[in-house]
Amino acid sequence: MDVRRWRRALPPVFAIAGVLLIWQASCAAFGIPAWLLPDPWSIALYMAEEAELLFGHVAFTLGLALRGMLLGVAAGVICAVLFHLLPAVRAAFSPLLVASQNIPLIALGPLLMIWFGVGILPKLILLVLVCFFPVAWSMLAGLGQSEPQLREYLAMIGASRVQAFFRLELPASLPYFFAGLKLTATYSFLTAMVAEWLGSGRGIGYFLVLQYKGFKTTGVFASIFCIVACSLALYGLAVLAESRVLGRLRMGGNRAKGGGRA
Amino acid sequence: MTEREDRTEHALRMGHADGTEPPGAANLAEQTDAAARTGETGGGAWLLETVAVSKRYVRDGRPLHVLDRVTLGVREGEFVSIVGPSGSGKSTLFRLIGGVERPDEGRIRIAGRDVTGRRGLISYMPQQPSLFPWLTVRQNIASALAIAGIDRKKAAALATEWLERIGMGDTAGAYPDELSGGMKQRVSFLRALLMPRDVMCLDEPFAALDALTRTRMQAWLLKQWEAHRRAVLLVTHSIEEAILLSDRIYVLGGAPATVLREIPVPLPRPRRTDMWNEPAFGRLREDILTLLGRSGERDD
Numbered sequence: 001m002d003v004r005r006w007r008r009a010l011p012p013v014f015a016i017a018g019v020l021l022i023w024q025a026s027c028a029a030f031g032i033p034a035w036l037l038p039d040p041w042s043i044a045l046y047m048a049e050e051a052e053l054l055f056g057h058v059a060f061t062l063g064l065a066l067r068g069m070l071l072g073v074a075a076g077v078i079c080a081v082l083f084h085l086l087p088a089v090r091a092a093f094s095p096l097l098v099a100s101q102n103i104p105l106i107a108l109g110p111l112l113m114i115w116f117g118v119g120i121l122p123k124l125i126l127l128v129l130v131c132f133f134p135v136a137w138s139m140l141a142g143l144g145q146s147e148p149q150l151r152e153y154l155a156m157i158g159a160s161r162v163q164a165f166f167r168l169e170l171p172a173s174l175p176y177f178f179a180g181l182k183l184t185a186t187y188s189f190l191t192a193m194v195a196e197w198l199g200s201g202r203g204i205g206y207f208l209v210l211q212y213k214g215f216k217t218t219g220v221f222a223s224i225f226c227i228v229a230c231s232l233a234l235y236g237l238a239v240l241a242e243s244r245v246l247g248r249l250r251m252g253g254n255r256a257k258g259g260g261r262a
Numbered sequence: 263m264t265e266r267e268d269r270t271e272h273a274l275r276m277g278h279a280d281g282t283e284p285p286g287a288a289n290l291a292e293q294t295d296a297a298a299r300t301g302e303t304g305g306g307a308w309l310l311e312t313v314a315v316s317k318r319y320v321r322d323g324r325p326l327h328v329l330d331r332v333t334l335g336v337r338e339g340e341f342v343s344i345v346g347p348s349g350s351g352k353s354t355l356f357r358l359i360g361g362v363e364r365p366d367e368g369r370i371r372i373a374g375r376d377v378t379g380r381r382g383l384i385s386y387m388p389q390q391p392s393l394f395p396w397l398t399v400r401q402n403i404a405s406a407l408a409i410a411g412i413d414r415k416k417a418a419a420l421a422t423e424w425l426e427r428i429g430m431g432d433t434a435g436a437y438p439d440e441l442s443g444g445m446k447q448r449v450s451f452l453r454a455l456l457m458p459r460d461v462m463c464l465d466e467p468f469a470a471l472d473a474l475t476r477t478r479m480q481a482w483l484l485k486q487w488e489a490h491r492r493a494v495l496l497v498t499h500s501i502e503e504a505i506l507l508s509d510r511i512y513v514l515g516g517a518p519a520t521v522l523r524e525i526p527v528p529l530p531r532p533r534r535t536d537m538w539n540e541p542a543f544g545r546l547r548e549d550i551l552t553l554l555g556r557s558g559e560r561d562d
Contacts, residue, residue: 149388149392152388152392153386155362156356156381156386157385157409157457158381158382163409168394171396250395
């Protein structure tokens, strides 16, 4: 079991190591200047030296991303449930919501700043707008996907609308909720970073802008590594939560023993 | 026993209410009521009745007449089957009895009271076990009982107690996907049995099982039912199953479906699963086959 898992992890590890090696070697071989493309080793050294500074900025952005994600996911769930229970509301507002997702962030951000200033509020609003949609949309699909047999059973024994919702539709929508959550987790950190471009004195997004404006390419790369790592970490957390919850509810892939579904 | 108390309480509540009937249904109901009453002299009052129930659908733009003035009934403690070919509207009849749909004509009565279109008055065992995969066996039963208004703690205790009683105590904490098809149907039956309601409606409960499991489940159901004697309405397309289990059989046939005949089963109780060897069983089987054959549709 464990051996097999290690074996599966080996190829990507080798691939990444290979890419880094070639990168390092070409920087040295072709004498590429650091302001054009710094070599991985110098980036690593830079990150180690500036660890405290980087950590401060990353922590700030992570805090912003997590808060936005929390609010966005909550808004997404509420929106999905509302749309599901009130088809008229769904019919009225779903085109608007889809349209809202097509407003470019780069245009929306400055507007939010004009309306709400440069504090945390416009950034949170931006995050919520980005984070709520995947959760809302995929959970809404899930709420309508519950098994017809179970639905019919509940109808036949006289379950009310509310009972059918809590006993069937809501639990059945959980796999869809987590699919949405994973998407949201992927976007949230990047969005928080973009939000910081719109005026902030802290955060890895702010730091990134500072670095590239000063042609400090090594700093830019260091920021990129931090951003990618954080995005992956958030995604990993979402995956972990998914497998925990779905495993406990006998939903995910790790169904205990074979055998037909009820 | 708490479950019995609940049920009598329920039955009493229904007895107090006056069974007023809308005037529109009276005309149609009259003739069929007469037929129903002749049956009533046989024993006890009707617990569940369908009175001249008709249902039409529109499918692909064409009207589809499914049920035509179907009148039948179940008395207290009686096991009644509806036999008919597939697609003869048996499941539609159940949906009408369950109140999920309303009949175009006719009424549904429970304990003499008009309950047409009202849900939550019967207990139900569907063809597929319909257990919730994310709940344990005990939780599945308790959850259904809670919907029926039983206190959560009491529901869980009842489930545990009865699982023990049918020899499935060790599966209480298992999930449905850990059980075999037959075991799942046992849980589904127990769930229906424990619902504090007057009539149990079983909708082809063994149709999805293999032949051997099906025979075993019939014997098991027979034993369970003879121990508890609930009023049961069973829908099946197996003639043998109907004869083996029932006190009376309604043969449903034709398009639209009507009650071709009501047949009392002359076999004594307790029944044994080897009763199909008896001449009375064979004659009854022949009768029903002929009846269904004459109505034009056969389903083997």
